[in-house]
Amino acid sequence: MIKTDQICVINALKIGDGVEEILEKSDSRLKVHSIFEHAVNLINDNDWIITLLPEDYSAGPQAVILAQEDFAKFKSLGLGAADTLDFNELISIKNSQTIYRRSGYKPAPEDIIKAEGNNIYFESLLSQKGNKNGLLGKENIYSRYAAPILSEFATLFLQKRFDEAGEKLLGLIGLGPGLTPSGDDFVLGVFAAIYSFRMSEDIISGLKDIMVRKAKNKTNIISYNMLRQGAMGGFIEWVEDMADAVIYGDPQQIEAAFSEMLKIGSSSGSDISAGILFGMTNILALINNKEVK
Known part of the structure; x- marks a missing residue:
């Protein structure tokens, strides 16, 4: 002492x-x-x-x-x-x-078409300016390992098999470089999208329970604290700003939020953003009942 x-x-x-x-x-x-x-x-x-x-x-x-x-x-x-x-x-x-975390106080988005347009814009911005050393990169070993996991998640999520989808996400925990590994950052971004989009409790509960119970043994304690809070709807303000900008904002707000995200770690801001994009894409597919390409 x-x-x-x-x-x-x-x-x-x-x-x-x-x-x-x-x-x-x-x-x-x-x-x-x-x-x-x-x-x-x-x-x-x-x-x-x-x-x-x-x-x-x-x-x-x-x-x-x-x-x-x-x-x-x-x-x-x-x-x-x-x-x-x-x-x-x-x-x-x-x-x-x-x-205070914002997840319990946001209105459900009404303009889905706007969110879809923002998501396309966000994808382009990430492709142009994101750090591709983690899961955002298409050709590195981490992305190649993650690709089948994400594909299976998308299928299960669209079929509303949310517990099974959550189990798939566990395959990303501990994957990649960084104090908070790229896979952990990506999963955090998926949760940020789910909470910011005000998805129903039946979607959240299965994913949350699995992450809180099982992620601890797959990553370091700092990253687990981040994931445990994210699974319960808790994120740093910049992450909430990023998810909110894609759902409710405009291109200028998306760019401003992403400039702050790039301050997080080496590739963490880009990996969290990639997770937000992936989460948004799958949520929109679920709402529209369309398969993710």
């Missing part, structure tokens, strides 16, 4: 809507899981992660956003992986703004 008696409490600017729940369900003593230039991951005994980020980053359900100088102050403590700290002694979330 690090000594905190000489450290002033840092006031968080924003927190994701899952942070208080994580702290309420466990002791406030957390271990340092990993430290990066722009992120510090803290983990509790139940493998829930709270991520500290500076203020120019997008907030997700498990994020605590600090002012730039406060984030630098926290990192100056000289913490190392596996060090233990008392979160409540170091950081106050009392007056922070809570960022």
Whole structure:
């Protein structure tokens, strides 16, 4: 446990809507899981992660956003992986703004034709500007491995065999490069499309249950936290903005949202976007009862 008696409490600017729940369900003593230039991951005994980020980053359900100088102050403590700290002694979330997930508050889209046109535009934008080192690329080994899985998912999804479709998605977990592997990012994008499109609970529940129960043993704990939240409708703001832009926006909003997505990791933003595109395409096929080409 690090000594905190000489450290002033840092006031968080924003927190994701899952942070208080994580702290309420466990002791406030957390271990340092990993430290990066722009992120510090803290983990509790139940493998829930709270991520500290500076203020120019997008907030997700498990994020605590600090002012730039406060984030630098926290990192100056000289913490190392596996060090233990008392979160409540170091950081106050009392007056922070809570960022709530939008999945339960969006209207179901009414203009399906507009969404279809936006989806075509989004596909073209991804093809032109996306990072193709992950699943967005058509010729790399990861995409070739994923192709039959995605084809089977599309068939099962159109047949409304949603539990079986969810099992297929598990085949992508842990696939590809990155701290959050490309396959995990892609699956997150599929969930973002499903939640943003306000799909019915019978579609969501089977996919969600499978992901929460089975993904943990197929990927690293940081990525699993991302997937577990995504399966429950929790995403960073940039991902929600991207999915919303395709469904409800216009080309300018799609381009603006995608420019933010490209800031996520090396290829993660592109892989999540590819998952959103794939999810949207299959949802539109289900609505129109047409086979995905």
